[in-house]
Amino acid sequence: MSAPxxxxxxxGGDFGPHCIVPxxxxxxxxxxxxxxxxxxxxxxxxxxxxxxxxxxxxxxxIEHASDVIAMDERxxxxxxxxxxxxxxxxxxxxxxxxxxxxxxxxxxxxLMALSxxxxxxxxxxxxxxxxxxxxxxxxxxxxxxxxxxxxxxAEHLYQFAVMGAVAAEALGIERPRVALxxxxxxxxxxxxxxxxxxxxxxxxxxxxxxGYIEGDGLYRGEADVVVCDGFVGNIxxxxxxxxxxxxxMRLEALFKQSLGARLVGALALPLLRRLQGDLAPxxxxxxxxxxxxxxxxxxxxxxxxxxFQSAIRRAYxxxxxxxxxxxxxxxxxxx
Amino acid sequence: MSAPxxxxxxxGGDFGPHCIVPxxxxxxxxxxxxxxxxxxxxxxxxxxxxxxxxxxxxxxxIEHASDVIAMDERxxxxxxxxxxxxxxxxxxxxxxxxxxxxxxxxxxxxLMALSxxxxxxxxxxxxxxxxxxxxxxxxxxxxxxxxxxxxxxAEHLYQFAVMGAVAAEALGIERPRVALxxxxxxxxxxxxxxxxxxxxxxxxxxxxxxGYIEGDGLYRGEADVVVCDGFVGNIxxxxxxxxxxxxxMRLEALFKQSLGARLVGALALPLLRRLQGDLAPxxxxxxxxxxxxxxxxxxxxxxxxxxFQSAIRRAYxxxxxxxxxxxxxxxxxxx
Numbered sequence: 001m002s003a004p005x006x007x008x009x010x011x012g013g014d015f016g017p018h019c020i021v022p023x024x025x026x027x028x029x030x031x032x033x034x035x036x037x038x039x040x041x042x043x044x045x046x047x048x049x050x051x052x053x054x055x056x057x058x059x060x061x062i063e064h065a066s067d068v069i070a071m072d073e074r075x076x077x078x079x080x081x082x083x084x085x086x087x088x089x090x091x092x093x094x095x096x097x098x099x100x101x102x103x104x105x106x107x108x109x110x111l112m113a114l115s116x117x118x119x120x121x122x123x124x125x126x127x128x129x130x131x132x133x134x135x136x137x138x139x140x141x142x143x144x145x146x147x148x149x150x151x152x153x154a155e156h157l158y159q160f161a162v163m164g165a166v167a168a169e170a171l172g173i174e175r176p177r178v179a180l181x182x183x184x185x186x187x188x189x190x191x192x193x194x195x196x197x198x199x200x201x202x203x204x205x206x207x208x209x210x211g212y213i214e215g216d217g218l219y220r221g222e223a224d225v226v227v228c229d230g231f232v233g234n235i236x237x238x239x240x241x242x243x244x245x246x247x248x249m250r251l252e253a254l255f256k257q258s259l260g261a262r263l264v265g266a267l268a269l270p271l272l273r274r275l276q277g278d279l280a281p282x283x284x285x286x287x288x289x290x291x292x293x294x295x296x297x298x299x300x301x302x303x304x305x306x307x308f309q310s311a312i313r314r315a316y317x318x319x320x321x322x323x324x325x326x327x328x329x330x331x332x333x334x335x
Numbered sequence: 336m337s338a339p340x341x342x343x344x345x346x347g348g349d350f351g352p353h354c355i356v357p358x359x360x361x362x363x364x365x366x367x368x369x370x371x372x373x374x375x376x377x378x379x380x381x382x383x384x385x386x387x388x389x390x391x392x393x394x395x396x397i398e399h400a401s402d403v404i405a406m407d408e409r410x411x412x413x414x415x416x417x418x419x420x421x422x423x424x425x426x427x428x429x430x431x432x433x434x435x436x437x438x439x440x441x442x443x444x445x446l447m448a449l450s451x452x453x454x455x456x457x458x459x460x461x462x463x464x465x466x467x468x469x470x471x472x473x474x475x476x477x478x479x480x481x482x483x484x485x486x487x488x489a490e491h492l493y494q495f496a497v498m499g500a501v502a503a504e505a506l507g508i509e510r511p512r513v514a515l516x517x518x519x520x521x522x523x524x525x526x527x528x529x530x531x532x533x534x535x536x537x538x539x540x541x542x543x544x545x546g547y548i549e550g551d552g553l554y555r556g557e558a559d560v561v562v563c564d565g566f567v568g569n570i571x572x573x574x575x576x577x578x579x580x581x582x583x584m585r586l587e588a589l590f591k592q593s594l595g596a597r598l599v600g601a602l603a604l605p606l607l608r609r610l611q612g613d614l615a616p617x618x619x620x621x622x623x624x625x626x627x628x629x630x631x632x633x634x635x636x637x638x639x640x641x642x643f644q645s646a647i648r649r650a651y652x653x654x655x656x657x658x659x660x661x662x663x664x665x666x667x668x669x670x
Contacts, residue, residue, distance in 0.1 A: 072521065074523065137580075137581050147518050150526045181570060183482050183569040183570065186407065191485045192486070215570045215572070215573030216574065216576050217577065218577060219577030219581045220577055228570075230518070231518055231525075231567065232566065232567055235518065235549075235550045236550070236574050237550070238550030239551065239553055239554060239574070239575060240574060242552065242553060242554030242555055243578055245472075245554065245555070247579065247582055
């Protein structure tokens with residue numbers, strides 16, 4: 001791979017350049033061949049960069065974009081207005097080949113709408129899906145869709161399964177086990193879309209479809225790729241995040257409660273905090289938009305520098321694996 | 336309240352009488368006015384009871400039912416065949432007034448189908464819903480539906496909201512905050528059913544509807560009643576159960592890993608186990624079927640004696656609060 005260029009929407013997310021600039025500098029240190037383009041309001045970005053002396057500017061350049069998309073703007077407004085937003089510009093750089101991937105922590109709905117408009121989907125794909133790696137008892141599983149599509153047909157679920165399998169393969173899993181998320185594992189369970197998607201997947205050759213999986217099976221690590229509609233996926237991911245927060249809070253309270261426990265707590269809390277980090281995938285890893293003619297990684301809006309750096313790492317790996325091209329090849333076969 | 340009678344399906348669940356008989360005996364000790372009827376294969380139950388000498392048989396009687404419903408039998412088969420199942424018999428005892436409530440750990444689909452057939456729904460209710468108390472950062476919230484209805488219209492969600500609010504009130508929460516589970520809190524978010532249900536709930540007088548809630552808000556305790564369709568609710572509940580299992584596993588591993596941590600672990604593990612119990616509501620509390628002309632509580636299939644005893648406790652409280660009658664009164668007002 002020749003020196004890859006990743007375009008960074010430097011204005012997105014809850015913390016904007018304050019988080020994204022240090023994350024970008026850390027990513028440059030992590031990957032010596034990486035080049036980054038920080039896109040956003042140049043004066044703000046120059047100011048932010050000035051606080052980090054010694055940055056290798058031959059691998060980090062700033063490109064000015066005057067508009068900023070707010071976290072609560074409607075996708076339709078974003079499509080019509082704001083032609084010079086940092087979010088739109090990073091996508092245009094990917095389309096034109098100036099960058100091989102882009103990363104944004106901005107408004108998810110706007111990023112999805114702009115991605116479809118600027119990059120277009122791969123042939124055979126109706127809708128892109130969002131995927132991330134969720135920790136399980138045995139490692140990780142790739143869960144999709146995470147909220148890009150609230151209503152899905154059986155065909156959409158089928159396409160998500162194919163895309164998830166190819167992405168999991170690209171990230172190093174051999175013959176990934178693909179499962180459909182359902183309210184039971186018996187054939188009669190589930191709604192119409194899920195049952196129909198199951199029959200499509202049973203007929204798919206070259207896909208290691210293992211059947212239905214329940215919510216607890218997901219965390220037991222019974223599949224490598226778990227497929228659901230975006231409504232369910234989003235609620236699963238966010239409720240898991242909330243639950244981990246609650247468990248941590250209760251554990252801390254528990255360790256502070258009793259006399260003996262206080263000693264235990266002093267020793268245990270650092271361990272717990274590390275675990276909490278592992279268990280909040282949305283906040284700590286990037287999520288990919290699969291099915292586009294280009295690589296788009298979404299970092300969580302409230303991610304800190306570590307989280308944003310993870311998102312850059314994810315984009316870097318997808319460039320390395322040439323994920324859209326791989327997807328394109330497999331989709332021709334499977335769709 | 337005169338001495339309440341609760342009918343127990345003694346053959347259901349993964350462990351049958353081995354779990355249900357000791358749980359019933361413990362419930363009799365907990366509630367001195369309670370009477371129980373154990374329904375099932377009399378010889379098996381007598382045998383089980385014989386292992387617990389000193390039981391007050393004036394408050395515990397056995398009623399023979401020859402058929403047993405398997406955990407994987409289809410609801411349609413159960414409705415047609417097996418007229419003398421323990422599950423059907425406990426429901427018939429509630430209908431005839433011989434018992435004020437029943438508890439079963441059997442096949443959920445069969446119990447729901449039989450409940451609707453034997454007891455019928457309250458006027459104005461199309462479908463019963465399953466509800467349980469889920470722990471949050473601030474206490475508990477009542478989540479419904481948990482899987483009885485995989486496809487729901489806006490009207491169904493509205494009915495669930497009303498029933499959940501009344502049940503929460505009966506269990507001691509004043510003016511419970513009712514929220515709809517969604518993928519965002521902005522008005523434009525969500526699928527058609529959820530958006531339509533929101534507009535119905537906004538117009539409902541006498542209901543403390545607070546709007547949309549996300550998965551993480553649920554665990555932060557932002558609502559007392561959280562409403563969703565049974566597909567989403569089931570997946571949320573089971574994935575939460577799986578996640579707590581995974582967190583416990585990882586914590587235990589963490590505490591065994593390092594030298595210093597091992598000492599911490601010895602002290603911390605008992606605390607963790609207790610917490611794990613609190614956090615697995617499906618396994619540890621009963622779930623109620625709301626909207627029927629009678630009280631039906633479902634215990635988790637894999638519940639141990641403690642879990643089954645909790646389910647009996649839930650049924651006892653609902654008898655005490657005369658929940659179906661309260662629901663009936665409020666529904667006339669709100670539907």
